[in-house]
Amino acid sequence: MPVNNTITTFPPLAELTDERIIEVARAAGEPEWLVELRAAAWRHFAENEPPYWRRTDLSKFKAEQVTAPVGIQGTTIQSDAKLAAQGVIFTTLATALRDHEALVKQYLGTAVDPLAHKFTALHAALWQDGAFLYVPKNVAVELPLLAIFTLAEGNHATFPHNLIVVERGASVTFIEEYISRDVDDQSLAAPATEIFVGDNATLRFVTAQTWGKGVYHISSQRARVGRDGSVEWIALNLGARLQHVEAETTLEGNGSRVDWVAATFADDSQSLLTAPLVRHVGTNAESHLDFKTVVDDTGYTTFDGMVKIERSGQGTNSRLEEHALHLSPKARSDSIPGLQIDANDVKAGHASTSGQVDDEQLFYMLSRGIKRDEAVHMIVTGFFEPVLDRVPLEELRERAAAVIASKI
Amino acid sequence: MNTELMIKNLRVSIKDKEILKGVNLTVTPGAIHAIMGPNGSGKSTLAYTLMGHPSYTVTGGEAWYKGQNILELEADDRSKLGLFLAFQYPVAIPGVTVANFLRSAVNAHRAEDGVDPKQSSIPVAQFRKDLREKMAALEIDESFVRRYLNEGFSGGEKKRVEILQMAILKPNMAIMDETDSGLDIDALKVVAQGVNTLFSQQPDMGVLVITHYQRLLNYIKPHFVSVMMDGRIVRDGGPELALELEEKGYDFLREEGFSDAGK
Numbered sequence: 001m002p003v004n005n006t007i008t009t010f011p012p013l014a015e016l017t018d019e020r021i022i023e024v025a026r027a028a029g030e031p032e033w034l035v036e037l038r039a040a041a042w043r044h045f046a047e048n049e050p051p052y053w054r055r056t057d058l059s060k061f062k063a064e065q066v067t068a069p070v071g072i073q074g075t076t077i078q079s080d081a082k083l084a085a086q087g088v089i090f091t092t093l094a095t096a097l098r099d100h101e102a103l104v105k106q107y108l109g110t111a112v113d114p115l116a117h118k119f120t121a122l123h124a125a126l127w128q129d130g131a132f133l134y135v136p137k138n139v140a141v142e143l144p145l146l147a148i149f150t151l152a153e154g155n156h157a158t159f160p161h162n163l164i165v166v167e168r169g170a171s172v173t174f175i176e177e178y179i180s181r182d183v184d185d186q187s188l189a190a191p192a193t194e195i196f197v198g199d200n201a202t203l204r205f206v207t208a209q210t211w212g213k214g215v216y217h218i219s220s221q222r223a224r225v226g227r228d229g230s231v232e233w234i235a236l237n238l239g240a241r242l243q244h245v246e247a248e249t250t251l252e253g254n255g256s257r258v259d260w261v262a263a264t265f266a267d268d269s270q271s272l273l274t275a276p277l278v279r280h281v282g283t284n285a286e287s288h289l290d291f292k293t294v295v296d297d298t299g300y301t302t303f304d305g306m307v308k309i310e311r312s313g314q315g316t317n318s319r320l321e322e323h324a325l326h327l328s329p330k331a332r333s334d335s336i337p338g339l340q341i342d343a344n345d346v347k348a349g350h351a352s353t354s355g356q357v358d359d360e361q362l363f364y365m366l367s368r369g370i371k372r373d374e375a376v377h378m379i380v381t382g383f384f385e386p387v388l389d390r391v392p393l394e395e396l397r398e399r400a401a402a403v404i405a406s407k408i
Numbered sequence: 409m410n411t412e413l414m415i416k417n418l419r420v421s422i423k424d425k426e427i428l429k430g431v432n433l434t435v436t437p438g439a440i441h442a443i444m445g446p447n448g449s450g451k452s453t454l455a456y457t458l459m460g461h462p463s464y465t466v467t468g469g470e471a472w473y474k475g476q477n478i479l480e481l482e483a484d485d486r487s488k489l490g491l492f493l494a495f496q497y498p499v500a501i502p503g504v505t506v507a508n509f510l511r512s513a514v515n516a517h518r519a520e521d522g523v524d525p526k527q528s529s530i531p532v533a534q535f536r537k538d539l540r541e542k543m544a545a546l547e548i549d550e551s552f553v554r555r556y557l558n559e560g561f562s563g564g565e566k567k568r569v570e571i572l573q574m575a576i577l578k579p580n581m582a583i584m585d586e587t588d589s590g591l592d593i594d595a596l597k598v599v600a601q602g603v604n605t606l607f608s609q610q611p612d613m614g615v616l617v618i619t620h621y622q623r624l625l626n627y628i629k630p631h632f633v634s635v636m637m638d639g640r641i642v643r644d645g646g647p648e649l650a651l652e653l654e655e656k657g658y659d660f661l662r663e664e665g666f667s668d669a670g671k
Contacts, residue, residue, distance in 0.1 A: 359462060364499040367459050368513040368573065369487035378512060382503025382556070 008071065009156075010126070014064035018042045021125055024070055028094075031101060034108075041114045041124035051117040055302040055334060056244040056273050061216055066157045066188050068126040073152040075129040075160065080143065088172075089134040090145055093161055096132035103134060107163055111194035111222040119218045123159045123190045130161035130191075133174055137167040137198065144173040144204075144392045151180040151187055151215070162193040164203070168226070171202035173392055178239070179399075182212035189215055189240070195223035197231055199253060204232040206391055210403050211239035213268070218244045227253030227282065234390050235262035235274070238403045243272040251278065251285035251313075262291040263387040263400075266299030266331070267407045275304040278320075280313035280343075287316075292387055293324040294380055295331035296407065306338040307350075313343045320350040325383055327357065327376070327408070377408045410475060411437045413458075413581050413614060418469035420450075420457050427453040429639035430469065435581065440607065440615045442625055442650060445636035446658045451618045452496060454636070455585040458616075459493040460486050473581065488517055492579030494570040496586040500558040506569065507553040510576055511535055517577060542575045546602050563590030571602040578606070583616045588624035600627030622654040635661055 010016050010024070018039045025035040050058065072094055079090045089100060097104050114124030131147035149160045164174050178189060189211060197203045209217055217240040223231050237243055249258040258278060266272045278287040293301050303322045324333040337350045357379055365375035384404060391397045413435040420428040427450045435441045445451050457464045458471060460483035470477050478486050501509060515529040543550065546568050558566050567587055574582055584603070588596055604627075607613055617628055625633075625647070633649040634641045635658075642661055643649065653661075 358499075360499050361501055363459075363461050363483060364495065365501070365509075366483035367487055367493050367495075368509075368577065369484050369516040370512055371484050371516060372482075374512065374516070378504050378509070379501065382501055385503030385556075 045121040074150040093130035127161040135170040138169040168198040173204040175206040183214035237264040254282040257286040267296040273302040284315035296327040316346040324354040442630035490580030564595035
């Protein structure tokens with residue numbers, strides 16, 4: 001259930017200090033190592049210039065007005081009593097910090113670098129919401145586990161931190177969903193998700209962003225995958241005013257693999273950037289990326305995808321695909337697929353297409369009596385279907401389909 | 409209401425090249441009417457134009473059906489009026505299953521202005537039953553309902569699914585464009601059987617069968633045969649005309665055509 005304390009916030013960023021952050025963290029009973037991490041992150045934030053992102057326009061974003069919440073205000077964990085019997089921990093990160101401090105300390109900040117840039121530092125200094133999932137070795141969790149993040153009413157920011165640890169031989173599905181109504185003016189959502197997939201472990205990870213209008217979603221995600229470990233990563237990027245997601249899968253172990261799909265839909269004046277990076281470190285690892293993008297109105301998307309194969313990544317097999325569908329002549333999509341290969345025995349390819357709704361498809365459907373609007377709707381839905389079809393939770397699939405339908 | 413399809417002096421161009429140069433043809437209800445002709449004579453152009461493909465520009469003439477000049481209608485309205493085109497090259501619609509596509513088409517036909525689509529749409533159980541029966545008759549495996557329409561289908565599978573759509577939508581005037589192309593003899597028999605069954609159930613249906621070869625007409629027996637060459641109908645006749653063409657080829661008509669043109 002959502003924990004709904006009386007809403008208290010930090011002062012706006014323009015007035016916030018490291019002393020105040022330390023004071024709040026200590027008052028919450030956080031361990032000293034974390035208090036220090038937060039303070040260091042804040043100082044990094046305060047002392048550094050904003051990153052230069054060519055395709056993410058933050059000129060209208062008023063950072064100084066952001067007020068971060070104190071305490072958990074928008075985390076809903078759908079847990080199940082049976083999980084505990086299997087030794088599975090699925091709770092808020094704050095609770096895990098209290099009950100399983102050693103585990104949290106071992107992993108926190110070791111996948112997403114808190115000091116990568118100003119926004120990761122801000123996140124590390126201020127996170128309160130978030131989920132912690134720990135699956136012990138050789139445990140298979142059948143039911144998908146869902147964590148929902150919302151913006152508390154009248155709140156201006158949220159910084160959920162999700163820590164997912166799947167031990168050797170274990171398997172689980174974790175879903176993070178970001179959802180809100182439209183907000184007046186602006187809100188900042190700056191989540192981070194750190195994922196650790198052990199040897200022979202399997203994770204299906206669904207990340208669904210359906211924020212309302214006015215939200216700036218600036219997020220970092222990274223999965224580190226062990227030997228013969230496997231990740232299926234399903235991303236839905238549908239909401240927000242602006243999205244900037246930097247996501248990485250590091251295939252550290254030999255024989256590890258990632259199968260990564262995404263559905264991105266920017267309409268109205270949305271600007272949605274996704275930057276997936278696959279880093280091949282282990283030998284004989286496999287990656288397959290298939291990203292689907294639709295743009296309408298004056299929407300703008302960027303696909304900044306990169307596959308890096310390090311010297312150690314012999315025997316890599318990689319394929320990167322991105323397909324964009326334009327519904328309006330004023331909509332734009334930039335595709336920047338990249339491939340960097342430092343090994344000599346690899347298979348790697350990429351494909352990228354961009355086009356409008358196919359006239360022959362449209363005519364075929366019209367010839368069966370289907371109206372033009374509905375035909376376009378079916379074509380767009382069909383375009384996303386291979387991605388939506390993988391979402392393992394029917395209610396989420398329906399929510400996402402409804403959001404897509406409302407945008408066409 | 410006049411349920412003849414009456415085509416008068418139809419002229420059609422693609423990118424400024426005239427393909428149909430004044431076609432006159434009447435397809436009567438309750439009749440199977442074959443149009444034969446060599447490649448490039450304009451047969452498929454006629455089919456696409458009657459259904460309303462946007463790449464074909466009508467430069468002259470009319471096509472009347474049920475009191476309307478259908479050339480002025482959008483393709484979806486032509487379909488709702490009772491026209492159907494079985495495509496020579498059916499188009500794949502990725503991500504849209506055969507079942508969902510057909511249900512949308514059926515519901516589009518049932519929809520009425522001012523009526524909540526939920527009120528007019530076909531009950532799911534009834535649709536499934538109808539679909540299952542017609543698939544069985546056309547020897548289409550049940551698994552096809554969940555497959556994406558025409559994606560990865562063989563040539564024969566595509567043609568069967570065209571006939572399936574025709575059987576589900578029950579048009580009053582069906583145009584079949586080179587339905588025999590790419591079919592082996594067994595598939596051809598199944599497809600022809602499907603058309604014949606539908607025709608026997610709906611004896612008022614008009615069928616325009618467009619084909620290059622006489623072979624299909626062994627299984628779908630036409631009442632009338634017209635021959636198209638160089639964008640015009642050059643000869644009308646009965647079933648015997650198809651056999652004559654089979655025997656002599658198109659050349660004898662071409663010679664006649666040229667000698668006619670010279671007069």
